[in-house]
Amino acid sequence: MNIWGRLLVRNFSWKPFKTAMIGGELSKTYEEAVQALNTLQSNASVLEKVKKDRGKQQENNIPDVLSFAQRAGVTVQDIDNLSIIHVSGTKGKGSTCAFCERILRNQGYKTGFYSSPHLIEVRERIRINGKPLSRDAFSSYFWDCFHNLESSKDEFEGKMPAYFRFLTIMAFHVFRQEQVDVAIFEVGIGGQYDCTNVIRKPVVCGVTSLGIDHTSILGDTVEKIAWHKAGIFKSGSPAVTVQEQPGKSMEVMLERAAEKQSSLSVAPKLEMYDWQGLTPELGIPGELQHLNASLALQLSHNWMANHNKNKSDLIENDTQNEMELSTSKDEVAIAPAFSITPSVADALKSCFWPGRNQTIKRERVTYYVDGAHTPKSIEQCVHWFQTVSSTEAKGVKGDVVKVLVFNATGDRQPETLMEPLLPLQFDYAVFCPNIGTISTTCPDRTNFMVTKGTQLSRCIKNRNVWLELMNNYAKMKTAGKNGIMQPNVDIAEEVPAKQIKLNSDSIVANQNGLSYGNNQSDSALEEKDPLNDLSVKTLTFPCISDTLVWVSQGKDDTINSSSNNILTSPIPQTLTSATHIQVLVTGSIHLVGGVLGVLDPDLTEC
Structure with a gap:
């Protein structure tokens, strides 16, 4: 007899209790x-x-x-x-x-x-x-x-x-x-x-x-x-x-x-x-x-x-x-x-299915969220974002800055998800775990299956992979019209995964909250043409709300920070002076859920 038959005929020695039988439940x-x-x-x-x-x-x-x-x-x-x-x-x-x-x-x-x-x-x-x-x-x-x-x-x-x-x-x-x-x-x-x-x-x-x-x-x-x-x-x-x-x-x-x-x-x-x-x-x-x-x-x-x-x-x-x-x-x-x-x-x-090719517009910030987490779905996400973001940018009179917010979890290989994103030429790439805020925890998004330390370490690994990919991509772009590769200069340096404080471009979590590296001038990056020099500043945050506060730079007043020093830390001029900021959130459906929880907490009623 197969499992179905055994379960149908099996005699259990108990009777199910109805909830109503337990007073007050x-x-x-x-x-x-x-x-x-x-x-x-x-x-x-x-x-x-x-x-x-x-x-x-x-x-x-x-x-x-x-x-x-x-x-x-x-x-x-x-x-x-x-x-x-x-x-x-x-x-x-x-x-x-x-x-x-x-x-x-x-x-x-x-x-x-x-x-x-x-x-x-x-x-x-x-x-x-x-x-x-x-x-x-x-x-x-x-x-x-x-x-x-x-x-x-x-x-x-x-x-x-x-x-x-x-x-x-x-x-x-x-x-x-x-x-x-x-x-x-x-x-x-x-x-x-x-x-x-x-x-x-x-x-x-x-x-x-x-x-x-x-x-x-x-x-x-x-x-x-x-x-x-x-x-x-x-x-x-x-x-x-x-x-x-x-x-x-x-x-x-x-x-x-x-x-x-x-x-x-x-x-x-x-x-x-x-x-x-x-x-x-x-x-x-x-x-x-x-x-x-x-x-x-x-x-x-x-x-x-x-x-x-x-x-x-x-x-x-x-x-x-x-x-x-x-x-x-x-x-x-x-x-x-x-x-x-x-x-x-x-x-x-x-038909509406949140978190899939979804656009959330604010007056000076647009969030493009897509829970793509496989190579093929990332390729589709890239095509979608490239189409909708370029259309929006044409209607903006002023500077448009593009920011990637990314996380990859589980046994997924981050390089296979990040590589298709390189041609989008982001001005900044930001990495954070699928944690809403540092100070409070939403019961619906509590995850005992992975520790916060493991999540932060994964973000650092993701960032290192991005830096390496960007370095290789920039070297490829130095090839001249005749196809001859020009001398290479490394534009990104890998950071050891065990290192908690990242380089001068990076914000990370430590026991005292957030710390920012050396106050390095942003002017050198400002003067470079992103089409010729594809270096991208990268940052790592301990939670989603702080990530969005930094990314939006006060241009979205619906977001509250769980830290006091996000906006008082050294801020790149490209972000503060931007007319409009476009943010792509991808790599993890759980990251997208956390972002939507900050941006649109009433989404469950859609």
Whole structure:
């Protein structure tokens, strides 16, 4: 008997307790719920041990999640009864799911949407009809599951689910209680062993663009990664992916589809649909979104075709393009393009997914935020930023200064993310951890999985990598018109990662707060043409709020500093005299979340 059968027939010696049975628990605050949730995070030392044993533990993930779910009061049958769209991939998962959700909501269906990570508040991860759960609703549903698990943990050697496992289980509980018509689940990491893969009967599965990411978990080739991503395919459920997948990943997904008795097709290009005179417009900017939008159209269409409501009110079928989908290991069919209704076109246009190619304008500062954290998504980010920032700069009468705010975390190689950014010719590059402020900690963004010291050390490493890349890039730019390389002069000097105080251009955290190096004149840099001398001053800050205060130089009065000496430290004249400052924030979705938390704390209500 497989794991599903064993869990259905297994007899537990306990009964789940309802939250209402525990006096006063329903009155607990949202903050208390988040603090209790944070106790399920693994601390840095435990996480390091888990990473070493990860290969041995991966296969136990699904049965463990199912066991925890049953203890929380969520059965396998409860999950089976949900009508689910399941989406994996390396980049574009969240945007694809957001498009799906908006399309189906526009048709009057009640939608549930589970995504990760959150940007500002954890309740963003579980949405009903596009809105994050209210604080009261999150708290109520949280305690439903948490108390059931706590009350039974003594019978299970004190075991409680980890943070992401718990939220996944809670999402199933919420969607069941809210009686949603459709539940859209974004995979966390991978697919085969991801917590969300307890889903046995999805209506349809999707795989977005693939690339190299989470290599310590998924492997170091796109083929290995494709194997994991296609692990969500299920017998009898169609699967759809996007065009132009790298390497032999498409072959791997075809093999997996055949193995799992699923069908795999490729979403057509967006322009292939019959727009019936409508103009294709997407609410989420960026070229990659064309792939995501087409995939979302296919997933929504498949869901509608299998749902027990009217099949024709989403998309009008184009019978001339209907084709039999192939389950062959050798070829993949192009899914049929169809006619788009005004309602669907409006859904694509009005869809909003924060932190992806998002622009926040102030009078004298514009923030361009994009959570790109893979090489391909960074390339797309560069193209987007180059287009929108140059358009804005043309309308500014005066000096425009460009600043990069960057962080890269986990096992990602920072050089692969930074190198595509070099041609943007930033005036300053600023590095900071994913920490909002030094003085206070937001419970929703508390992270026990990595220490502050480790985060700061990573920022110093990122900065060193940037300096080295800039040095090499500048040497390349010294080549003359005849292609002969001119004599080289180092313009950046690497700083040892263990060094806490950086060079004279850098602000860093130490025990006394912030310190600035020698008061070196900025005039030498001012006189150089950035097109000929590509040296860029770099700085490192201990938190996001101080970074934004320094970057904006008083031109954005909505930002408050947690330190007293940010603006009183020696300030480059280029920033103080700039007519307008353009800030690109990228490299980490968690960094973007922290920045948005400072710039737009009400974002969760969008």
